[in-house]
Amino acid sequence: MSNPLNATNSSPVMQRAIVKLVLSGDSLIIRGQPKGGPPPEKQINLAYLIAPKVGRKLPDGSTTSDESHGWESREFLRTKLVGKEIQFRTEYKISMGNTPREFGFLFLGDENINDTVVSEGMAEVVRRQQNKDNAEVLRLIELEESAKAAQKGKWDNVSTKREVLYDVEEPQKLVNKTFPGIVEHVRDGSTLRVALTLEPKKRYQMITLMLSGIRCPQTGEPFGEEGRYFTESRLLQKDVDIRIEQTSGGGNSAAFVGSLTVGDKNIAEYLIKEGFAKCLDWTIGLTHDPKKLRTLEREAKTKKLRIWKDFKETKLRTLEREAKTKKLRIWKDFKETVRTNGSNESFEAKVLEIVNGDALVVQNLSNNEVKKVFIASIRPPRLEGQRGDDDKEKRQFRPLYDIPHMFEAREFLRKRLIGKKVSVKVDYIQPKTDNFAEKTCCTVILDTNINIGEALISKGLATVVKYRPDDDARA
Structure with missing residues (x-):
């Protein structure tokens, strides 16, 4: 796969990349393949299109609301593209401060994503005088007119917005419950920002989730970036199930501990198994199978994987473990005493x-x-x-x-x-x-x-x- 950062304004050559993240119905983050570490990434926007904006929380703590159909537009692209390999070509760039913003056409196999987005009413065509004779723009306008006639997407004359809750008023009410959700951000390998889907639909509760039973290094610590990428490449903007097992605090400072699964796969087990995390005493008792996590950690130590690359078990501990396993003498009644x-x-x-x-x-x-x-x-x-x-x-x-x-x-x-x-x-x-x-x-x-x-x-x-x-x- 070619490096997506090599694309240039004048190059008609198709580039390949993986879709990491969908920001809105017309904007994405793409990345290359990892080579010895997390890969380079950049933002690309759908050429000649503008989609309804998605609400977000600003650095000063204030929030903006979705424009009508903004969430549907983002979700259309997210469910279609995240984690997929796409091809793209750059059409033009627009200067935005120190970083030019890149606009292009995206293809999933033979499917022209720009065309699909317009056909489904998820974005509209930007009309500019300099593009009035542009064949690509004229084709997109035809597709837009068809979507309008069929009242698709944003052209259905029905205002739709989601409700997003950033503060948690009664965090204890979430404990011992499982929610479908979407991973919106990965801070480190074991700490994520997720949107819980509440009933009725189109209500979302934003929380910060710490995976129960484990801890990954933070970014800046050895294997911190690699651990974050391991989780990010598997979970970012994916549909997941989240079991809330513990909470403390409230409002904007509420902290949640829980398990995160995709199907029957628990991400905590994979992080431990691959040597990206260690067992965490404070919360391992909350997990479904603490003993399994301990076993996986021991195996990672034995293989000296990643954070355990310099691990050495003392000879006395090794001999004691062997004696326990064989139930020799004082250990004849030994049973694993993991709480x-x-x-x-x-x-x-x-x-x-x-x-x-x-x-x-x-x-x-x-x-x-x-x-x-x-x-x-x-x-x-x-x-x-x-x-x-x-x-x-x-x-x-x-x-x-x-x-x-x-x-x-x-x-x-x-x-x-x-x-x-x-x-x-x-x-x-x-x-x-x-x-x-x-x-x-x-x-x-x-x-x-x-x-x-x-x-x-x-x-x-x-x-x-x-x-x-x-x-x-x-x-």
Whole structure:
């Protein structure tokens, strides 16, 4: 495939490119083939045509609305061209600041896309005096007149606009639901801007989605650009299904964590498998199959793929893993202890008791069940030097005020939560061990947007649970 950036104003030669993105019914971003990294790209516009404009959010935070049929026009081109190989020839260029804007004819196989867009009423012909005898323009005008007569597209005399929501008023209502959507932007390999399709149709909720269970390097970090391109080339402007699994914040600052699939393919699994991402402790418990992600990560480490190219597992860890697999002696009853997810259970509850700095007793408002829950992935204050299962008996009977900040942490929770209604999302269930009972670990949200775990961390009343990078027995 030739480089689309080589096209020139005077060249009648057909160029080949891949359609990366459709901006509107008359404007696209095209790219070449990758050679040792993400390929070059550029914008091209359909020659002699203008389509209705699509609304967007401006850098200052203000928004513009769609012109009538603007969305239909964009969607017509998006569903037809994104990800496809096309041919194009440049007709002319117009200076727009420092970058000339390029206009041309596009072909999908033998189909003239400019002709098709006009024939379907998705754009109109730009009439200029200097083009009154141009054969291409005259042909397009004939096609436009036929579309008008048939009342196709923008000529149907029916005003159509979509409703786009940029702020999320009640983010918790999206949790545990699956939506069809369109990926509009890829920030990095595991962070995307998506448009959720709401009912009734032509209502769209814009959200930023972080893929649950994984994290890709950001752009500027090693393999960040490659990871972004991996996701972008497969998902940008594609129809996808999005499962919202967790949220925090609200309005314009709402953050969402979830899974994204195309058919039965989960993009997170492919990013892990190819060494573009690592498992993320905070959210892997939300995923459908945490153990599969851990297994894929181990395989990528073994193959030293991309971000794992310099990975070395210590000999002791290797020997221990082999002993576990063979169930030798102390490992005879060994079972994989990856924390399981909580079946995405979510419920409204009333807080009855604060046990300590990370545990509450709540009453499920739907069935009146009373249960003890733990705030996920945080550790409450403890005595210096106290860790793991050590000194269990002393820890059980030590007064709260003997442990620096433990009493303060409990009081922080008591004053804010006792008797209050909260949203509880079960993130994972920590299995029972010889020393500890099974623990239901949750995200607890107060007043729709106050994450209690985050509040404790921000006040210095808890620490984040951390694990060794090579430890697979984790959330």
